[in-house]
Amino acid sequence: MSPQAAGLLQLTALIAALALAGRPLGDHMARVYSSEKHYAPEKWIYKVIGANPAAEMRWPAYLRGVLAFSAVSVLFLYLLQRMQGSLPGSLGFSSIDPDQAFNTAASFVANTNWQSYSGEQAMGHVVQTGGLAVQNFLSAAVGMAVAVALVRGFARSRTGELGNFWADLVRGTVRILLPISVIGALVLVACGAIQNFSGIHQVGQFMGGTQEWNGGAVASQEAIKELGTNGGGYFNANSAHPFENPNPLSNLFEIFLILLIPFALTRTFGRMTGSLRQGYAILGAMAVIWIGFVALMMWTEFAHRGPAFEIAGGAMEGKETRFGIAGSSIFAVSTTLTSTGAVNSFHSSYTGFGGGITLLGMQLGEIAPGGVGSGLYGMLIMAVIAVFLAGLMVGRTPEYLGKKIGTRQIKLAACYILVTPVLVLGFTAVAMALPTPADSMTNSGAHGFSEILYAYTSGANNNGSAFAGLGADTQWFNTTIGIAMLLGRFVPMVFVLALAGSLAEQRPVPETAGTLRTDKPLYAGLLVGTILIITGLTYFPALALGPLAEGLAS
Secondary structure (H helix, E strand, O other): OOHHHHHHHHHHHHHHHHHHHHHHHHHHHHHHHHOOOOOHHHHHHHHHHOOOOOOOOEHHHHHHHHHHHHHHHHHHHHHHHHOHHHOOOOOOOOOOOHHHHHHHHHHHHOOOOOOOOOHHHHOOHHHHHHHHHHHHHHHHHHHHHHHHHHHHHHHOOOOOEOOOHHHHHHHHHHHHHHHHHHHHHHHHHHHOOOOOOOOEEEEEEEOOEEEEEEOOOHHHHHHHHHHOOOOOOOOOOHHHOOOOOOOHHHHHHHHHHHHHHHHHHHHHHHHHHOOHHHHHHHHHHHHHHHHHHHHHHHHHHHOOOOHHHHHHOOOOOOEOOOOHHHHHHHHHHHHHHOOOOOOOEOHHHOOHHHHHHHHHHHHOOOOOOOOOOHHHHHHHHHHHHHHHHHHHHHOOOOEEOOEEOOHHHHHHHHHHHHHHHHHHHHHHHHHHHOOOHHHHEOOOHHHHHHHHHHHHHHHHOOOOOOOOOEOOOOHHHHHHHHHHHHHHHHHHHHHHHHHHHHHHOOOOOOOOOOOOOOOOHHHHHHHHHHHHHHHHHHHHHHHHHOHHHHHHHO
């Protein structure tokens, strides 16, 4: 079987698995977030934190809950890293430096999981399992809660109440993320991923020296890092490491985990709004972009140019032979079109156009299907923009799901889509203008520019993957990328929740013959076009200086 045929088979199997699992999971999540019943463990948690899960919140109160919880999480994780040298299970590692501790705390709480350190050489068992793995669950649950609040904004009328943040947070963790993660960890262990708390030990002699590895609760962290679209690896090589991702079967399963909840949330959206067809339209737009990006990535990486590529069967530099070009391409697209950031290959080694595809995937806003929760609310923001543009073209007041899209709604949506470009392009420009940050670039020219552009794109869009050529463990990059991650995560949430509150207060608008049918393929196509045009106009100049220039020159 040719590598191309094997890649097509993998893609087909992945789509089939997602189709089979998406419907029941989407229905389950709709029941979870609509239920008034509280399980015993959940009641204990509410009692400990002093929350009343039955109290409805308007959007300012919901936002305060999100920000307060996230601020406490950043502080806790920062202090845990700073005290690592005094904690048991530290494996002899010292405490983390202040700038790196801040960067890592901001990264994991913001669901970014950017890592400017080597996990196996810096973090002990307590920080890994009690700090980083815990935030993998909680940051994902926060994103899902905000998405559900926006869905309630569309579903409810004549009320400003969006539910209860604490109930959404706890339910998302206990009823959705934990059970699937346990199953996922068992599957990964069966595939060969490690799960232990062993110390540092020698694994053999190489070229006159010794090599040391430490064990860890890798399979359990791997499962939630993919399921929660987090991405932080236990080891520096991330999901390219055989302890995290042993074989092609585990590789395909990890891609499945990355895409599972973001795609399934579209059915949750349709179920909670009372129109499954609306959910299918959003799903269709997401699927078209994802499949299109996978096809483009495979094409550019399989293209044979010169004897070396012909012998290897394609662009194999930076890719694991056990995954090949197809498995690496599907993973790279899936991880950058979501907010995962896990990598099973080094994106810096991709062809010029291949690296550009990973950059563009993040710059779309990671909405196809996007991160856990953030993908859905990002796509719904774009749906509002698309409806507004359609209304302008036909001279009619735009409506979406029975809600008028007026001045307030479109201003909030516009502010949402402007946040990350300002952060990405602003920080990139400053870093390129100053003399010191450029010293961290491994390469010069267009590829070196792409390294810095990729770093801020990854941070501000809460992805976390790296171009693998930038020495980012400096005070400048630790601080500025940390700021970009926090602003890129929580400022957009302000506009999402404000939009949700304004929609929930409206009275439903009756559907008429002139109402735009937003559950039809025509609208899904308009939505895809809107996304590509907005992103293209925003980022094309920067992409032209980096990956496009490199690709055209090769």
